Amino acid sequence: MLLPAAARALPCAPPHKPTLLQAARTLLAALQSRPFAASTAAARAAAPGLPAAAAAAASTSPGAPATLSSVPIKSLQQAITPQVCQHLQERGFAVVDNVLGGSVAAALREEVSALRRHMHKNCTHLVQGGATGLLEKEHVFEAELIQQQTQALAPLAAQLQHDSTLRVMLSVLMPELRLHSQAIKLQYNAGRGGCFPMHFDTDASLDTRKVTTIWYLNPGWKPGDGGELRLYPFPEAPVDIEPVNDRMVLFSSQHMLHRVLPSAAERYCFTIWLSEGGGLHRPGGAAVERDRAELRRALSSAEPLGTGEAWRLALHPELRKHAAKWAYRQEWERSIRESHPTGPALDQALQTFHQEIAIIGRALAPLLPAMAAGPPPGGLQRPAWF
Numbered sequence: 001m002l003l004p005a006a007a008r009a010l011p012c013a014p015p016h017k018p019t020l021l022q023a024a025r026t027l028l029a030a031l032q033s034r035p036f037a038a039s040t041a042a043a044r045a046a047a048p049g050l051p052a053a054a055a056a057a058a059s060t061s062p063g064a065p066a067t068l069s070s071v072p073i074k075s076l077q078q079a080i081t082p083q084v085c086q087h088l089q090e091r092g093f094a095v096v097d098n099v100l101g102g103s104v105a106a107a108l109r110e111e112v113s114a115l116r117r118h119m120h121k122n123c124t125h126l127v128q129g130g131a132t133g134l135l136e137k138e139h140v141f142e143a144e145l146i147q148q149q150t151q152a153l154a155p156l157a158a159q160l161q162h163d164s165t166l167r168v169m170l171s172v173l174m175p176e177l178r179l180h181s182q183a184i185k186l187q188y189n190a191g192r193g194g195c196f197p198m199h200f201d202t203d204a205s206l207d208t209r210k211v212t213t214i215w216y217l218n219p220g221w222k223p224g225d226g227g228e229l230r231l232y233p234f235p236e237a238p239v240d241i242e243p244v245n246d247r248m249v250l251f252s253s254q255h256m257l258h259r260v261l262p263s264a265a266e267r268y269c270f271t272i273w274l275s276e277g278g279g280l281h282r283p284g285g286a287a288v289e290r291d292r293a294e295l296r297r298a299l300s301s302a303e304p305l306g307t308g309e310a311w312r313l314a315l316h317p318e319l320r321k322h323a324a325k326w327a328y329r330q331e332w333e334r335s336i337r338e339s340h341p342t343g344p345a346l347d348q349a350l351q352t353f354h355q356e357i358a359i360i361g362r363a364l365a366p367l368l369p370a371m372a373a374g375p376p377p378g379g380l381q382r383p384a385w386f
């Protein structure tokens, strides 16, 4: 059922945007020389050629520095290229190496290490009938940087939490993201098999996170250590990404299914989530209702569906994550077992998982034969990621 590389429909390459990138760099330089709160208007005045979305991405809350002087922002600016954004847009993810430089990566690793005794166990969030249950993971610990005490122990990460360089650079090339704010989380995996089950970071109905960026800080990583990030860009084949030092991975927070494979070695990283401005956008209205009614009709029709039509429905934005969950149900169950200690909480989580799979199986029954048989001969249209 996975999409063969040769059959992918390739959209046209976006136009080069060197002048826009230059305008973004001018703005970031201006922000660096004037360290406090930048408004959208100030940002546009500093770099007149800049699109509104990029200027808005540069604005910060009062008192927060807009960009850093203590990390090599130049390398971060250069990390976000048109090629990176094209990959992110078309495939749902991108990988950037040597993003901060070895010495900054080493300092950040020290900071994560210094915070270890302030960390709490990472939990899997189980959404069930409107309520959220928490299932602790073994060996994976995390800290947000909200309290002054933790910020003092991790000053570089605390500055990175506010730095707008990444947001501005992404917004120049992908203004449709409307990025406006960000949050950081530091993570320490003690090894001993610590891992994450398959999940999506969020959903449009939960919060406004759009882009997940994970930054790896593991200079000693070697094959066999495990802890790879596995992405499932459904319906394409999974991709494993090694958590090597100074690597940043970007992906769609809402649509990229992913997990962390069991890690045999200590593993350090941090995540910055980039969010859309303008509050939670709950899709609704007549058009959405019509769309849903059409989906219900297609799924309940007595007529058998052709392969192309079945796949079109499986990749519909409302159904795609359920289709992926069904397609990977065995691997998904294994990942839940691997990530949590045995006991009643795990048993409950597995029971809920099986109930969900049964519901999905019933709802998507007309699509399952086509999904099991693989994509149609002409290939599939790539789904939208953002």
Ligand SMILES: O=C(O)CCC(=O)C(=O)O
Binding pocket: 187, 196, 201, 214, 229, 258, 259, 260, 269, 271
């Ligand atoms: O540690 C990683 O590579 C990914 C972590 C993750 O998926 C998460 O925090 O949601």
Ligand SMILES: [Fe+2]
Binding pocket: 199, 200, 201, 258
């Ligand atoms: Fe995640």
